[in-house]
Amino acid sequence: MPTPAKTSTDEIVAAGRGLLEREGLDALTLKAVAEIVGVRAPSLYKRIGGRGDLVRRIVNVVSDELAAQLAAAPASADARDSLRGMVLAARAFALAHPHAYGLLFAPLPEDWGIDPDVNARISGIVIGAAGRVAGEDDALTAARLVVAWIHGFVTMELAGAFRLGGDVDGSFDYGIDALLRGIAQPG
Amino acid sequence: MPTPAKTSTDEIVAAGRGLLEREGLDALTLKAVAEIVGVRAPSLYKRIGGRGDLVRRIVNVVSDELAAQLAAAPASADARDSLRGMVLAARAFALAHPHAYGLLFAPLPEDWGIDPDVNARISGIVIGAAGRVAGEDDALTAARLVVAWIHGFVTMELAGAFRLGGDVDGSFDYGIDALLRGIAQPG
């Protein structure tokens, strides 16, 4: 005899994400998730493969949301301003969701990587913007430069690595300006 | 009646580091460490505060070693080449010790941060090299740009985030060249 479902995969992922963002990765426990969705921990295995699979799903949702934020960043006639807006959006997202963002380039076990579709979508957005500044031939490699920098910057910022005083916002502005100078199409 | 010590804090930290580098963070278990140093897990608490404290100590040792590698990077009459050598050394270190490097800017619990002395030493080395390229006024902020970029780059590289083909080494070279152009002292 069938039993009515008490929860859903989406609800489980949402509950897990909330736990992660509010209390950090250590608090992301199957028991805690189960309690939120009104079920016992073993029942979660009907919908997710385990804790690792849950983390992977959360990372995908977060990546998807980051992609949307990047796509929604205000465009400008000046390609450099568009790229600048994208970088600002990424930093704002990271600071608003520190625990979730911290998982974005964390080495997930095995090949449980990010959904290739999501990855391609983010890449496409940044590569487009970078190409309009650096030139189409350098689009991919310029995008990698910008993404590596912004990711390293906010990671260090979130880790509290900028301890030597000075103006962190100032360092951010200096960074994006220097990058734009560096990748600007010669001629 | 005193009992002869079977191990030492240094031996424990070294065993933990070996475990981390060979098998990853999940394998860094107090039981496994204890077995290596020839003791039972509870005895470790005589010398370390717990697993978190052990991780913190390992991060400090690794940071110290990275500082030494940066300091040993070949200097050059051309300040840009010196900075380039430092970045190459950092990347080589990260690729040689992926698991250990991955902890460097990980948000450690509470204020269990890196030893301020070690942090200051690394910062001093990079700030010096960056200042010689960007000018003393911009030394700190230029160093942050370079460190954020190299950290983001190798983190993404280690996470397997550069999936869109192209030449990763080429992107690395492009990146450091663009950075040096961007921070070069105007005039």
Add this chain to the structure above:
DNA sequence: ACCTGAACACCGTTCAAGT
């Protein structure tokens, strides 16, 4: 002074049993 076994609370995960 250092080490140990035993115990505790807490994980993720599996599975037979219930409806």
Add this chain to the structure above:
DNA sequence: ACCTGAACACCGTTCAAGT
């Protein structure tokens, strides 16, 4: 078809007891 309690293996950590 979905849910549950019980069980298992494995954690980190504490502590009284041994030498």
